[in-house]
Amino acid sequence: MHTSERIERTLERAIVLAQGAGAPPLLASAMHYAVFPGGHRIRPQLCLAVSLACGDKHPAAADAAAAAIELLHCASLVHDDLPCFDDADTRRGKPSVHARFGAPIAVLTGDALIVNAFETLAREASASPGRLGALLSIIAAAVGAPGGIVAGQAWESEVAIPLGDYQRAKTGALFVGSTLAGAAAAAVDPEPWRGLGEKLGEAYQVADDLRDVLCDASELGKPIGQDAARYRPNAAARLGVGGAKALLEELVKAAIDSIPPCPGRSELRKLMEAQTSQFFPKELSLVAA
Amino acid sequence: MHTSERIERTLERAIVLAQGAGAPPLLASAMHYAVFPGGHRIRPQLCLAVSLACGDKHPAAADAAAAAIELLHCASLVHDDLPCFDDADTRRGKPSVHARFGAPIAVLTGDALIVNAFETLAREASASPGRLGALLSIIAAAVGAPGGIVAGQAWESEVAIPLGDYQRAKTGALFVGSTLAGAAAAAVDPEPWRGLGEKLGEAYQVADDLRDVLCDASELGKPIGQDAARYRPNAAARLGVGGAKALLEELVKAAIDSIPPCPGRSELRKLMEAQTSQFFPKELSLVAA
Numbered sequence: 421m422h423t424s425e426r427i428e429r430t431l432e433r434a435i436v437l438a439q440g441a442g443a444p445p446l447l448a449s450a451m452h453y454a455v456f457p458g459g460h461r462i463r464p465q466l467c468l469a470v471s472l473a474c475g476d477k478h479p480a481a482a483d484a485a486a487a488a489i490e491l492l493h494c495a496s497l498v499h500d501d502l503p504c505f506d507d508a509d510t511r512r513g514k515p516s517v518h519a520r521f522g523a524p525i526a527v528l529t530g531d532a533l534i535v536n537a538f539e540t541l542a543r544e545a546s547a548s549p550g551r552l553g554a555l556l557s558i559i560a561a562a563v564g565a566p567g568g569i570v571a572g573q574a575w576e577s578e579v580a581i582p583l584g585d586y587q588r589a590k591t592g593a594l595f596v597g598s599t600l601a602g603a604a605a606a607a608v609d610p611e612p613w614r615g616l617g618e619k620l621g622e623a624y625q626v627a628d629d630l631r632d633v634l635c636d637a638s639e640l641g642k643p644i645g646q647d648a649a650r651y652r653p654n655a656a657a658r659l660g661v662g663g664a665k666a667l668l669e670e671l672v673k674a675a676i677d678s679i680p681p682c683p684g685r686s687e688l689r690k691l692m693e694a695q696t697s698q699f700f701p702k703e704l705s706l707v708a709a
Numbered sequence: 710m711h712t713s714e715r716i717e718r719t720l721e722r723a724i725v726l727a728q729g730a731g732a733p734p735l736l737a738s739a740m741h742y743a744v745f746p747g748g749h750r751i752r753p754q755l756c757l758a759v760s761l762a763c764g765d766k767h768p769a770a771a772d773a774a775a776a777a778i779e780l781l782h783c784a785s786l787v788h789d790d791l792p793c794f795d796d797a798d799t800r801r802g803k804p805s806v807h808a809r810f811g812a813p814i815a816v817l818t819g820d821a822l823i824v825n826a827f828e829t830l831a832r833e834a835s836a837s838p839g840r841l842g843a844l845l846s847i848i849a850a851a852v853g854a855p856g857g858i859v860a861g862q863a864w865e866s867e868v869a870i871p872l873g874d875y876q877r878a879k880t881g882a883l884f885v886g887s888t889l890a891g892a893a894a895a896a897v898d899p900e901p902w903r904g905l906g907e908k909l910g911e912a913y914q915v916a917d918d919l920r921d922v923l924c925d926a927s928e929l930g931k932p933i934g935q936d937a938a939r940y941r942p943n944a945a946a947r948l949g950v951g952g953a954k955a956l957l958e959e960l961v962k963a964a965i966d967s968i969p970p971c972p973g974r975s976e977l978r979k980l981m982e983a984q985t986s987q988f989f990p991k992e993l994s995l996v997a998a
């Protein structure tokens with residue numbers, strides 16, 4: 421089965437169960453709306469790619485981890501779009517969850533998706549119970565405090581924002597969680613896979629900064645120019661578009677070079693080259709021309 | 710060690726770890742503020758009481774479950790108090806988290822506490838890994854969709870609210886989760902313990918309705934008269950104070966009578982009698998006089 425199909429099937433099952441008997445209709449609709457149709461599913465794809473490169477010895481555990489990571493990512497988008505944060509009316513080319521369902525249901529949708537992520541992990545990984553503790557710890561660390569994506573978002577409420585801590589937590593942590601979880605699902609030592617997650621997270625952040633500066637909102641499916649409007653650090657603003665593009669190339673190369681020895685190393689290198697090529701906004705070719 | 714000490718120690722360890730290196734200071738402070746000092750810790754006490762009655766064969770797993778349940782309860786209070794829900798300025802006799810730290814940090818504090826709950830479960834139950842899957846499933850079901858406390862809160866956004874579904878989810882679910890988790894931690898079949906959780910949840914709801922009508926805000930530590938102000942169902946409004954008191958007595962008796970056979974049954978009955986006597990607001994004696 422193709423990795424996309426593995427991811428979508430596990431996500432679909434998770435949401436259908438959350439919509440079971442007794443579910444309040446708006447919450448049930450909003451949970452589906454927040455997860456489908458998805459974006460590029462970059463993080464769960466990364467998790468499965470690492471598991472496959474390591475032999476994919478516990479595929480159900482890998483699918484569980486991948487789906488949990490995507491559910492947590494979707495939860496973070498729903499909460500980040502709330503009026504008290506980015507107040508974004510659009511996401512993935514349609515009204516954001518709070519714009520469509522109101523702020524109360526948006527808060528609860530994020531909450532329910534977080535819980536659903538851990539529930540999915542327990543259920544789908546039940547065939548490999550020995551994997552559960554490690555996966556749960558890795559994924560929770562990538563999301564909560566002190567250094568996960570929730571902590572990353574919380575830095576935006578501080579007067580002084582240490583750029584490294586902020587970006588490592590807000591963007592990097594869930595990429596690191598994805599590579600570590602992929603390795604842990606395959607029952608190999610996850611630590612050698614931290615570098616790949618870190619470098620990809622940094623590269624993705626720079627790519628996101630470039631898109632915020634270069635793209636138009638209809639193409640991106642969410643508001644643009646948000647970093648400048650919100651005084652958030654942006655690599656393209658700091659280094660210029662050319663400098664940010666050079667940094668992105670450097671980070672992508674460092675990410676791919678960091679892939680540790682594993683049975684599927686050369687296939688994973690090729691896959692990462694293809695996937696990271698999508699990080700570069702197509703507007704970059706116009707800028708360079 | 711007394712059960713209160715077991716609960717507070719596990720909660721303290723959970724929050725200290727969330728406040729580790731790199732944590733954003735406001736989030737770190739708000740997480741502690743939301744959990745300490747606590748209320749009566751009714752749910753984790755119930756979880757430990759059931760585990761003890763069943764032999765407490767895996768005490769660390771029981772402590773893990775109890776702390777996770779309390780962290781999730783605290784998270785729900787932080788989010789329920791938000792301006793888009795109850796807009797409550799006080800909680801446990803001090804400013805609510807959003808009143809003290811602002812809505813953005815309050816949203817993130819709830820999120821981080823939910824994640825921390827599952828992380829605590831994984832870490833503290835690591836000595837009994839065979840217990841983790843069952844505890845995680847029980848606790849997630851008590852909190853998420855379709856029938857957990859988040860779903861209960863989501864019913865308040867619906868036009869038509871089915872009273873049974875609403876109260877079972879909003880209040881009952883976490884009491885049921887507490888009894889089931891206590892039994893599962895002790896490695897006994899949790900299902901016979903569902904009735905105790907259900908009846909205690911109903912009793913607690915009636916007691917809460919009575920307090921909302923009878924007490925003053927300074928004693929309760931949170932705003933009163935909220936049910937009438939928000940058109941929420943309230944048993945004391947529906948049945949009168951005398952009728953609600955009779956219903957509460959009946960539910961407490963049914964709860965205690967539902968305790969299944971177990972090694973510590975008679976001690977648990979006595980403990981439940983003492984603890985449920987605290988459900989009755991002291992204003993009731995004035996009303997009766």
